[in-house]
Amino acid sequence: MQLKKEAKVISQLLSRSSFSSEAIREKLMNRRALVVTERLMSSKMIIWTPKREIVYSDLEGGTLDKVLGESTGTGRNFVSETAAVTSKNGKTRGYVTLVASLDQVQQVNMLMRRSQIVSLLISAVIAVILGIVFQKGLTRPLRVLTEQMKNFSLRGAGQEIRLATRDEIGDLAESFNAMSRKLKQYDEEQKVFFQNASHELKTPLMAIQGNAEGILDGVVKGEDVNKSLNVIIAESQRLKRIVEGITYLAKLENVEDSFGFQEWPLKQFIQESIDSVVALADQRGVRIVVDLKSVSAWKVDREKMKRALINLLGNALCYAESVVTVNGFEGTEQPFNRKTLIIEVSDDGPGFAPGEVEKVFQRFYSGDAGGSGIGLAITKAIVEGHGGSIVAFNGELGGAVFRITLPEME
Numbered sequence: 001m002q003l004k005k006e007a008k009v010i011s012q013l014l015s016r017s018s019f020s021s022e023a024i025r026e027k028l029m030n031r032r033a034l035v036v037t038e039r040l041m042s043s044k045m046i047i048w049t050p051k052r053e054i055v056y057s058d059l060e061g062g063t064l065d066k067v068l069g070e071s072t073g074t075g076r077n078f079v080s081e082t083a084a085v086t087s088k089n090g091k092t093r094g095y096v097t098l099v100a101s102l103d104q105v106q107q108v109n110m111l112m113r114r115s116q117i118v119s120l121l122i123s124a125v126i127a128v129i130l131g132i133v134f135q136k137g138l139t140r141p142l143r144v145l146t147e148q149m150k151n152f153s154l155r156g157a158g159q160e161i162r163l164a165t166r167d168e169i170g171d172l173a174e175s176f177n178a179m180s181r182k183l184k185q186y187d188e189e190q191k192v193f194f195q196n197a198s199h200e201l202k203t204p205l206m207a208i209q210g211n212a213e214g215i216l217d218g219v220v221k222g223e224d225v226n227k228s229l230n231v232i233i234a235e236s237q238r239l240k241r242i243v244e245g246i247t248y249l250a251k252l253e254n255v256e257d258s259f260g261f262q263e264w265p266l267k268q269f270i271q272e273s274i275d276s277v278v279a280l281a282d283q284r285g286v287r288i289v290v291d292l293k294s295v296s297a298w299k300v301d302r303e304k305m306k307r308a309l310i311n312l313l314g315n316a317l318c319y320a321e322s323v324v325t326v327n328g329f330e331g332t333e334q335p336f337n338r339k340t341l342i343i344e345v346s347d348d349g350p351g352f353a354p355g356e357v358e359k360v361f362q363r364f365y366s367g368d369a370g371g372s373g374i375g376l377a378i379t380k381a382i383v384e385g386h387g388g389s390i391v392a393f394n395g396e397l398g399g400a401v402f403r404i405t406l407p408e409m410e
């Protein structure tokens with residue numbers, strides 16, 4: 001390719017000069033100054049007339065004979081490229097042949113092969129170094145992460161993983177931290193739950209034991225025996241209620257698909273809830289006022305939602321002076337603009353003591369006049385099982401208000 005390019009340049013150079021040996025010699029004096037790109041080897045030149053007479057050659061006599069000999073076909077020691085020298089009108093004025101020895105070509109080839117091997121080796125070394133660097137950067141955080149995950153324990157404090165990477169591995173570490181925080185919180189809640197549950201169960205059990213022993217030892221006599229037996233029955237019932245409440249809560253929270261949603265007329269399930277507490281309302285002389293606006297039906301788990309409402313109504317009836325109100329209306333949840341059903345149960349009782357609102361939904365929290373403290377925990381679990389939320393606050397008239405918000409389901 002080099003020879004071809006050079007021959008072309010020279011043929012152009014000669015296209016305008018006269019084709020005599022002197023003129024060519026003069027013209028080619030500055031051949032050294034010819035700039036041909038990628039010049040890898042030196043070449044010799046023969047210039048011919050169209051009749052194959054040599055006008056000019058810078059090959060030594062012996063070599064020239066050899067080159068010419070080769071062109072007739074014996075062995076190959078040279079490579080050559082020939083270009084025609086044409087005048088402006090397209091007439092061939094002669095030819096330029098550039099000759100290089102095959103030895104030289106092979107040397108050049110070897111040189112190129114060697115430089116290819118060297119560059120290959122250099123890029124391999126660079127690739128290995130880069131690989132090591134990247135691998136270090138990648139695997140070190142992963143190793144730290146794996147080590148920390150293996151050593152994770154619920155009891156251990158301050159086990160947050162700190163990685164200086166801002167990439168996906170950093171995100172992974174952050175997710176792991178979030179997960180371990182949740183696990184610890186859950187573990188903490190379980191502990192508190194067991195403590196509270198055992199305390200709550202111990203109280204009625206002790207009352208039962210005390211009364212039974214009193215009867216057996218003869219400390220309780222005559223009329224009091226009946227009283228003690230009634231206490232035993234009442235406390236057993238309370239015990240049964242607590243255990244039933246705990247198992248119900250556990251089922252709500254742990255059994256998947258314990259909810260079955262269906263479209264129900266709002267009026268119907270609210271009325272059915274009220275029917276369940278009507279006796280208590282009569283006994284306490286409290287009126288229940290229902291006010292439902294615009295909503296006709298909603299998708300709920302009817303039995304569970306009834307239970308949630310009965311818990312709220314039961315509490316309200318215990319604390320109300322004279323009236324309990326149930327309001328149902330439609331709302332929109334921002335920022336999703338989703339339709340919601342809002343049910344409010346309020347009473348005209350004393351409301352919550354300061355700081356009580358935060359605690360009322362906790363399991364086993366009960367106020368001075370309260371029972372076992374599991375009712376609102378169940379209500380909350382049911383509402384949340386519907387994807388909704390419940391809040392408590394003191395209403396304008398001072399009594400307690402419980403507001404349930406249920407999002408519309410697909």
Ligand SMILES: Nc1ncnc2c1ncn2[C@@H]1O[C@H](COP(=O)(O)OP(=O)(O)OP(=O)(O)O)[C@@H](O)[C@H]1O
Nearest residue numbers: 315316319360366367370371372373374375376400
């Ligand atoms: N309408 C209300 N007015 C004032 N305080 C309330 C009202 N409803 C609930 N509370 C407070 O919240 C506490 C927890 O209520 P929750 O229904 O969970 O338990 P409980 O009524 O004490 O017992 P139970 O498990 O039998 O329902 C109550 O003990 C009471 O202090």
Ligand SMILES: [Mg+2]
Nearest residue numbers: 311315375376
């Ligand atoms: Mg209650």
